[in-house]
Amino acid sequence: MSRVNHYLLTVYELAETAGEPVSTGRIADSIGRSPAATTEMVQRLEARGLVDHEPYAGVRLTTAGRDRASELSDSYETICRFFDEVLEIDDHRREAAAVVGTVSPAVVTRLETTLLAPSSSSRADESTQ
Amino acid sequence: MSRVNHYLLTVYELAETAGEPVSTGRIADSIGRSPAATTEMVQRLEARGLVDHEPYAGVRLTTAGRDRASELSDSYETICRFFDEVLEIDDHRREAAAVVGTVSPAVVTRLETTLLAPSSSSRADESTQ
DNA sequence: GGAACGGTTTAGGCTACCCTAAAGCAAAAA
DNA sequence: TTTTTGCTTTAGGGTAGCCTAAACCGTTCC
Numbered sequence: 001m002s003r004v005n006h007y008l009l010t011v012y013e014l015a016e017t018a019g020e021p022v023s024t025g026r027i028a029d030s031i032g033r034s035p036a037a038t039t040e041m042v043q044r045l046e047a048r049g050l051v052d053h054e055p056y057a058g059v060r061l062t063t064a065g066r067d068r069a070s071e072l073s074d075s076y077e078t079i080c081r082f083f084d085e086v087l088e089i090d091d092h093r094r095e096a097a098a099v100v101g102t103v104s105p106a107v108v109t110r111l112e113t114t115l116l117a118p119s120s121s122s123r124a125d126e127s128t129q
Numbered sequence: 130m131s132r133v134n135h136y137l138l139t140v141y142e143l144a145e146t147a148g149e150p151v152s153t154g155r156i157a158d159s160i161g162r163s164p165a166a167t168t169e170m171v172q173r174l175e176a177r178g179l180v181d182h183e184p185y186a187g188v189r190l191t192t193a194g195r196d197r198a199s200e201l202s203d204s205y206e207t208i209c210r211f212f213d214e215v216l217e218i219d220d221h222r223r224e225a226a227a228v229v230g231t232v233s234p235a236v237v238t239r240l241e242t243t244l245l246a247p248s249s250s251s252r253a254d255e256s257t258q
Numbered sequence: 259g260g261a262a263c264g265g266t267t268t269a270g271g272c273t274a275c276c277c278t279a280a281a282g283c284a285a286a287a288a
Numbered sequence: 289t290t291t292t293t294g295c296t297t298t299a300g301g302g303t304a305g306c307c308t309a310a311a312c313c314g315t316t317c318c
Binding site: 023024025035036038039040043055056057 | 294295296297298299
């Protein structure tokens with residue numbers, strides 16, 4: 001996904017688990033980039049109105065940022081489940097993170113449908129047999 | 130996919146349909162970039178040993194380039210079919226182009242399996258009913 | 259042969275991202 | 289209160305990709 005989306009989703013997840021404000025260091029660790037690169041990207045997120053950044057303290061999602069991150073998170077979850085349950089990919093989280101934001105909402109919607117109607121070849125059947 | 134892969138696959142497809150050498154102008158039109166950007170990328174492909182570039186004439190794939198492009202093409206076809214036949218995405222070519230090279234070979238392999246065992250909710254069943 | 263034309267390449271410049279090193283800040287320790 | 293410490297930000301620099309405008313090349317046409 002675009003770098004911006006990746007950072008935004010990361011902030012969202014960290015905010016959910018550890019609360020706000022989220023420090024740039026935490027984001028950097030989580031996303032595997034240098035603190036400097038993270039500060040820079042945080043400033044870009046702020047310029048787009050997705051987060052509020054208080055220097056040396058951390059960031060908080062704006063309403064717009066939270067909304068967008070939430071959608072991203074839903075898409076991520078769907079893709080993740082598809083990779084895990086249908087395709088049985090070991091590293092489904094990484095794979096999902098790579099494609100979320102790359103595929104259109106239409107693809108995500110159709111994947112959701114697929115998850116609701118499990119194929120005869122998927123592991124998702126296990127619970128229905 | 131990475132830009133390099135996108136250009137490489139495009140060269141491969143154009144070479145298949147119109148033969149070599151492939152002009153940079155053709156590549157530019159096909160990929161939707163300026164001729165200048167295309168020349169630049171062609172030089173990068175050449176630096177990586179994927180194509181031979183004769184200035185003002187065009188490019189020819191090297192053996193390494195053709196091999197890699199061929200794999201890319203197979204992955205693209207698989208993803209394309211999945212998006213078309215299983216997810217029924219209208220713009221499946223564009224969507225597929227966006228994710229090929231982003232997902233791992235493991236995902237492509239598993240998608241192939243899925244295509245061989247169509248789900249009850251997919252259009253792929255039409256031919257089997 | 260020479261000029262005009264169309265496609266190609268080079269020049270110069272821009273944004274997005276990333277890094278390391280240095281500077282800055284705030285909170286804890288002395 | 290001063291110093292130390294740890295995290296954050298800024299400074300400076302690099303690569304990938306893209307663009308427009310200008311220079312360039314080969315071919316075609318006079």
